[in-house]
Amino acid sequence: MRGRERDRVKGTRTDAVEPAKKGRRFVVAPDASTEVVGERASSAGVALFSLTVFLVVFVAVLGAWAALAGPVGAVAAACALVAAGFAAMAVHIAQQWEKVVVLRFGRFNRVSGPGLFWTLPIVEQNTMRVDTRVRATTFGAEETLTADLVPLDVNAVLFWHVWDAKAACTEVGDFTRAVELAAQTALRDAIGRAGVAEVAIRREQLDRELKRVLEEKVAPWGIAVLSVEVRDILLPRDLQEVMSLEAQAEQRKKARIILMEAEQDICEMMGEMGDAYAENDAALRLRAMHLLYESVRETGGTVVVPSSFSEGFGDVLGDAAKDALKGGKL
Incomplete structure (x- = not known):
């Protein structure tokens, strides 16, 4: 399948939500067909x-x-x-369906x-003749104001099917068009009750709310709503830049807090180590010797230390280690 045919699911066009014309918030291009071009059943x-x-x-x-x-x-x-x-x-x-x-x-x-x-x-x-197969209907709302007065463009897809052909025929004139308009109205109402951050972040909650509202609306028409999925949420460019700066600032704040917490932990550990070394001079000298060894282990170089430093090691390790340090063997 190519082009538009690849993007059509059971006869629903991806461009079903057309750009808003002057003086209109949204326009829906209904598509009653439920079959993909090229796979249409022959009569x-x-x-x-x-x-x-x-x-x-x-x-x-x-x-x-x-x-x-x-x-x-x-x-x-x-x-x-x-x-x-x-x-x-x-x-x-x-036909079977x-x-x-x-x-x-x-x-x-x-x-x-x-x-x-x-x-x-x-x-x-x-x-x-009522088609009882699952249908996919795209719908959306353009420039819909949220609770904090931010205009949003939201696109979604609705999966539904007719389970009662009698009700679909006798209770509503054009059930396909009615489902599309009911989905749009529910979407606009849900957006108007939430803030822009809530709409952008909590998509799953918005999906569940739309599904619940639509189920109550279309059930008397013999129609079952399988799922509602929000596909795209478009924010104004200026608002995107502001939210990006806000997110960057929030990340910097978290990074600094984490760094301060790490410094605090290090400070506490260093205090405990200082107390331990203050009570045991030999342990402090052994630690100094270990740090010296670690510094030259990878490179294999020679370290020249002051005589007073070597005397400190000698107090701990004895005359043999003192002679070795003076002779430059360490």
Whole structure:
């Protein structure tokens, strides 16, 4: 799939939310189709079946007329046409995902399908074929003010399906359009009750709130809302820069606090070490010797120390270590 076809999910265009025109906050381009271009189910089989029924009945009536009444004339052809027309009107096929609402003299009679079903010609009518598959509808709101009066552009996608074909046909005029408008209204209301930071950070909470509101709204229409997902939140450029500076300042503040806490811990540890070394001079000298060793271990160089420093080591380690230090062996 390429271009727009790749971005369409079950017949919903990614550009369904068009740029706002002058004097309008938002514009929705409804798309009632639920199939992807290139994967659209063919109805040729249904049309071929109806044509076959028509021809079979037409030929059967002519054959019966010829067998019972003799030569076939205009009257026989007219009767055959009428019978074939009624037969084609009486037999129907609904696809696996379709539900057909049947009215009898304008009153609801039943929901038929999928598969083969029959109706009474003239008396019953196939009012609406309802697609019961999951649909994806994109919607959005442009320049919607938050609780702190910041205009936001928000785009979202709604996943839903029809579970009651009777209610979808009899309770609302255009349920596809009604679902889109209800989703937009719920989105604008949710944005208006929250601040810009809450909308930008708590997307999952916004998704759950929209789903709950829409479920209550569309349930009487025989429609179930599966999920609502906010796809994009666009902030004004000036506000983005201000929020970026605020975030940078907050990070610097956290870094300084962490550094101060580390310095405090180091200070406490150094105080404890000082107390320990104050009570044990030999441990302090051993520590100094260890630090000296660590400083020359990697490079393998020679360290020249003052004689007083070497005498300090000698007090701890004895005359042998003192002689070694004086001789430059360490």
